Amino acid sequence: MNVPFYGHVRQYKKLKKQIDRNIKEVIESGNYVMGPMLTRFEKELAEYSGTKYAIGVGNGTDAIWLTLMALGIGAGDECITTTNTFFATAEAIWIAGAKAVFVDCDPDTYCIDPAKIEAAITPKTKAIIPVHLYGHCADMKAISKIAKKHKLFVIEDNAQSIDASGDGFKEGELSDAVCTSFIIQKNLGTFGDGGAIVTNNKDIDTIVRRLRNHGSPKRSCHSFGFNSRLDDIHAGILSAKLEKITAFSDARRKLAARYTKALKNTSFKLPVEKPGYRHVYHLYVIATKPELRDKCLDFLVKNGIDAKQHYPIAIHQQEGYPWGKGARIVGGVKNCEINAATCISLPMFPELTKEEVDYVIEKVVEWDNKNK
Ligand SMILES: Cc1ncc(COP(=O)(O)O)c(C=O)c1O
Known part of the structure; x- marks a missing residue:
């Protein structure tokens, strides 16, 4: 698929x-x-x-x-x-x-x-x-x-x-x-x-x-x-x-809940929705070990799943960022760097079907079982 x-x-x-x-x-x-x-x-x-x-x-x-x-x-x-x-x-x-x-x-x-x-x-x-x-x-x-x-x-x-x-x-x-x-x-x-x-x-x-x-x-x-x-x-x-934005978000939230329920026992870090917040899942981003990220992505892509990364190069890591005088980092950006090295975005849009989500889940779990 x-x-x-x-x-x-x-x-x-x-x-x-x-x-x-x-x-x-x-x-x-x-x-x-x-x-x-x-x-x-x-x-x-x-x-x-x-x-x-x-x-x-x-x-x-x-x-x-x-x-x-x-x-x-x-x-x-x-x-x-x-x-x-x-x-x-x-x-x-x-x-x-x-x-x-x-x-x-x-x-x-x-x-x-x-x-x-x-x-x-x-x-x-x-x-x-x-x-x-x-x-x-x-x-x-x-x-x-x-x-x-x-x-x-x-x-x-x-x-x-x-x-x-x-x-x-x-x-x-x-x-x-x-x-x-x-x-x-x-x-x-x-x-x-x-x-x-x-x-x-x-x-x-x-x-x-x-x-x-x-x-x-x-x-x-x-x-x-x-x-x-x-x-x-x-x-x-x-x-x-x-007119449909709330319905779009609700559909995304349902699909996200399906991913989360099925992946919660894997080794992946899953998206967090803080209590009282309404996450609209523009992206469903999971995280794995840095040494496994590209291999996992490759596995998903080879299996027909168009997974991506958001964002594999954080802004301060971009060679082309125009720092100039004054632009700087304060206090370190360790979490930004971890996210850049570990993130994988799974397909997520309101019209995604349950069958497609289940196929993505199947492949993510298959990968996890082999690489835990
Ligand atoms: C977080 C964020 N800020 C700003 C933008 C810029 O929007 P645009 O591409 O419409 O200029 C984007 C997306 O492209 C974005 O994801």
Whole structure:
């Protein structure tokens, strides 16, 4: 059996009617950029998020650096995050002109460890950027407490975790802004690139709206800006899918429970869902011994299972990371390094069938029995 890693086409077939209807509506309207479908989707996203504003932008990376820029964060400033994330989190800090200061992640959730943050704060620190990695929220209560004490902004990177929540908090409740990505493989993905910021901060809304559209608050008037807009066709696709986001997450959670139940007696470290949290399993990541990881991955791939790794090279291990003066690690990033050396992502998407999951389980258990 072949088990794919992504199910974009399966999802499209299920939602074809709604998606095609919205795409047709955009094409026939003649408005493709900053048109009514974008306005509609932004309204729906703000309502869904429980925030006053939602601003569609070109992608998730832009969402982060446009927010930093809107908050006046740039040259000479520092932002604290962790190295166990997709490259874009740190890249966005660098694009804004600020310096990334990296601390370790929690060994269970793989999100930034709040206990490591205070040691990294300096008079130059302006923001903390927690990433809700793999679909599990970072400990926003602890992070927001530290941010309040030191008067720092908090920008959530929820590119992997739309629809997740924490122990008594929703995304966006304990931060200044939430930045998300709609690239196809995300839990809410379009057929291409897209991103958004949701926030209750009117200044972020006003400034990002201007920055994303050539610094233009109204037709023919311009100031400093860029081109980073969410096209109406993508807004239409996302609008059709947003209606289903809770069902998508519930399906992921069911499949994750199936994996967890069947793999709990193996030697693999399994994903953790902290009490009171809603993990949305963007990825189902298991961990093994570093010396076995590549061999196990190879075994799964040879058996038709499209398993992957997220992320085998942590940001600080990337040869190309532009450190420059000021970017640094504080307190070591041992847990990030362990995760990079041991992680394996099993197929996980809402349309995965039980039979496919059971086949993956069978092969993971077979490997484990031979290599314990
Ligand atoms: C954690 C995280 N942050 C940021 C991004 C950047 O999003 P995009 O690819 O839409 O720029 C991604 C995904 O690609 C991501 O996984």
